[in-house]
Amino acid sequence: MEVFPAGVMVFPTVPSDPSGVRWRMAKINLISGFLVLLYASIIRTHATDTLSANQILRYNETIVSPLETFELGFFNPGNSTNSYVGIWYKKISNRTVVWVANRNTPLTDTSGELTLTFQGVLILRDATKGNVVWSTANSSTSKSSMRTPIGQLLDTGNFIIYDEGDSINQEDPIWQSFDFLTDTLLPGMKHGWNLVTGTERSYTSWKSDDDPGLGEFSYWIDTRGYPQLILSEGGEIKLRAGPWNGLRFTGTPTLSPNRFYNFTFVINQREIYYQYNLIDTSVITRLVLKPSGRLDRLLWIDRKQEWSLYWSPQYDLCDQYALCGPFGNCNIEKSPVCECLKGFEPTSPDQWKTTDWSQGCRHTIPLDCNPGEGFNKYSNLKLPDTRGSWYDQTMTLIECEKMCKRNCSCTAYTNSNISGTRSGCLLWFGDLIDIKTNAENGDTLYIRMPPSELDSIANGKSSGTGRVQVIVPVAFVVLTILISMCLFYRFNMKKQQQQGTPRSVNEDLELPLFGLRTILKATNNFSMNNKLGEGGFGPVYKVML
Numbered sequence: 001m002e003v004f005p006a007g008v009m010v011f012p013t014v015p016s017d018p019s020g021v022r023w024r025m026a027k028i029n030l031i032s033g034f035l036v037l038l039y040a041s042i043i044r045t046h047a048t049d050t051l052s053a054n055q056i057l058r059y060n061e062t063i064v065s066p067l068e069t070f071e072l073g074f075f076n077p078g079n080s081t082n083s084y085v086g087i088w089y090k091k092i093s094n095r096t097v098v099w100v101a102n103r104n105t106p107l108t109d110t111s112g113e114l115t116l117t118f119q120g121v122l123i124l125r126d127a128t129k130g131n132v133v134w135s136t137a138n139s140s141t142s143k144s145s146m147r148t149p150i151g152q153l154l155d156t157g158n159f160i161i162y163d164e165g166d167s168i169n170q171e172d173p174i175w176q177s178f179d180f181l182t183d184t185l186l187p188g189m190k191h192g193w194n195l196v197t198g199t200e201r202s203y204t205s206w207k208s209d210d211d212p213g214l215g216e217f218s219y220w221i222d223t224r225g226y227p228q229l230i231l232s233e234g235g236e237i238k239l240r241a242g243p244w245n246g247l248r249f250t251g252t253p254t255l256s257p258n259r260f261y262n263f264t265f266v267i268n269q270r271e272i273y274y275q276y277n278l279i280d281t282s283v284i285t286r287l288v289l290k291p292s293g294r295l296d297r298l299l300w301i302d303r304k305q306e307w308s309l310y311w312s313p314q315y316d317l318c319d320q321y322a323l324c325g326p327f328g329n330c331n332i333e334k335s336p337v338c339e340c341l342k343g344f345e346p347t348s349p350d351q352w353k354t355t356d357w358s359q360g361c362r363h364t365i366p367l368d369c370n371p372g373e374g375f376n377k378y379s380n381l382k383l384p385d386t387r388g389s390w391y392d393q394t395m396t397l398i399e400c401e402k403m404c405k406r407n408c409s410c411t412a413y414t415n416s417n418i419s420g421t422r423s424g425c426l427l428w429f430g431d432l433i434d435i436k437t438n439a440e441n442g443d444t445l446y447i448r449m450p451p452s453e454l455d456s457i458a459n460g461k462s463s464g465t466g467r468v469q470v471i472v473p474v475a476f477v478v479l480t481i482l483i484s485m486c487l488f489y490r491f492n493m494k495k496q497q498q499q500g501t502p503r504s505v506n507e508d509l510e511l512p513l514f515g516l517r518t519i520l521k522a523t524n525n526f527s528m529n530n531k532l533g534e535g536g537f538g539p540v541y542k543v544m545l
């Protein structure tokens, strides 16, 4: 098609006076142009991975990606006689559909016609009734300068529409099936939000194996606060997979690195999404949300010719959203499963006793915005619901604590990213809901406490960061002195032995002993001034030698 204008370009070079020449040249140009067009259209129909403008794809006709990985065409799901346009694996005998165009508007017979308009809009028409049942008209980023629109099925399973005149457009198509997930997440698809266009990519189960229509279950990313993955049934949360902590979703601790695929969660100004990619490209894997609400990671086993379950989130009683109420913690190892977090008590003890935990727990000693309030550390948890939370990906944990402390409605904080050196700040305001004990791969949360409830130093990090930092070097100095004294003592003992004292059998095991007088002197009669603090074995004193 590019040849046409090129041929016309020859015109000016033709001498203008002999009238017949000009006409002949024009005729030749027309004919050659027509041949080029004809040739191009022959090529087109043979290039089975594309759909060109005005070409019609009918029932029983398909488009196949270059390496024959995926196929696009009409199909009838299960026992249904309704037909749909979809994409499935070309090489898998038992047809596995990964994408459906007209999932809610089936064709009742085989008269469907899929065409691409010159404006780059994909249209599915019912040829018997003559109506359009589905189109991309409202979902494509229209370009007025569209010259040669083309649809192409890629080996990733993505069907893209772009302007053939501009190869760069393949990277930035005007429409792509990867932007409209059905019930399957394929490698390279983005599950989440394009914040620039405000579009959401989430996936929803089929109604049944016979009906790809929008089912009850959706898997989506809630961005009200720090982004978290949610599997919902109707409008209800079925599973809160939890916020991303840099390594995994805190509600799905079993999702771990493996040799088949890697995964990532991206949070920036432009996008928020989860994505996985194949490490071993010979592997065929998909993540599918079944009509039953099960989220399955499946691997195709070629030898057995079947899909095998590789991973699925573990649901237990504790995954029931907010089962233990605010500030309640669900621990599947305990019976009953709900308990109040340390420092909290049941809001309604009578209801709590009858295993109605919905009222949750409250502070044993209420908070009153006292400046002495601090934070206690809680470990091995699934982090609470992050709706209404606040985050900053650059702050440190110390800055995060300060930030939370400043605002009396801030109830908890933690690092938003525990990968590497741990960074970022995540703050909760108000009730902490849907906490669960994850014995394995659990997360840490710092919860606001009244001054009297703050853990002592022995229990680890608390609001007394400063004290911990001071006591460590002092304790180190004391220890060094004690060890030196002990070595000195033993050295003298050895010297005595060498001078003829008989060696006792137990001697090497004996602990160094100091006379009371030495210790009294060294600690200034156990003076309070020399006391450093209390350790596990009793008071600790500074010694003066």
Ligand SMILES: *[C@@H]1O[C@H](CO)[C@@H](O)[C@H](O)[C@H]1NC(C)=O
Binding pocket: 059, 060, 110
């Ligand atoms: C599709 O192909 C099958 C098998 O070749 C044939 O029986 C059927 O009539 C075809 N349907 C249409 C609409 O062409």
Ligand SMILES: *[C@@H]1O[C@H](CO)[C@@H](O)[C@H](O)[C@H]1NC(C)=O
Binding pocket: 078, 079, 209, 210
């Ligand atoms: C199709 O119908 C058969 C026989 O009624 C049934 O056993 C099978 O489960 C159905 N398949 C689907 C996908 O519904």
Ligand SMILES: *[C@@H]1O[C@H](CO)[C@@H](O)[C@H](O)[C@H]1NC(C)=O
Binding pocket: 094, 095, 305, 306
């Ligand atoms: C094909 O897939 C369906 C649905 O996943 C399944 O029920 C059926 O057993 C499979 N058939 C074979 C032959 O593997």
Ligand SMILES: *[C@@H]1O[C@H](CO)[C@@H](O)[C@H](O)[C@H]1NC(C)=O
Binding pocket: 262, 263, 264, 277, 278, 279
């Ligand atoms: C995942 O693996 C692919 C292929 O090896 C690689 O290109 C990509 O950078 C990896 N992504 C992450 C997040 O590690």
Ligand SMILES: *[C@@H]1O[C@H](CO)[C@@H](O)[C@H](O)[C@H]1NC(C)=O
Binding pocket: 390, 406, 407, 408, 409, 410, 429
């Ligand atoms: C505390 O945080 C809440 C929630 O972000 C906010 O509405 C409120 O203005 C903050 N208060 C102060 C004193 O910063």
Ligand SMILES: *[C@@H]1O[C@H](CO)[C@@H](O)[C@H](O)[C@H]1NC(C)=O
Binding pocket: 246, 265, 266, 267, 393, 417, 418, 419, 420, 421, 422, 423
């Ligand atoms: C989390 O921290 C790691 C290591 O510092 C870094 O590579 C990664 O980009 C961070 N992730 C996010 C979402 O900030």
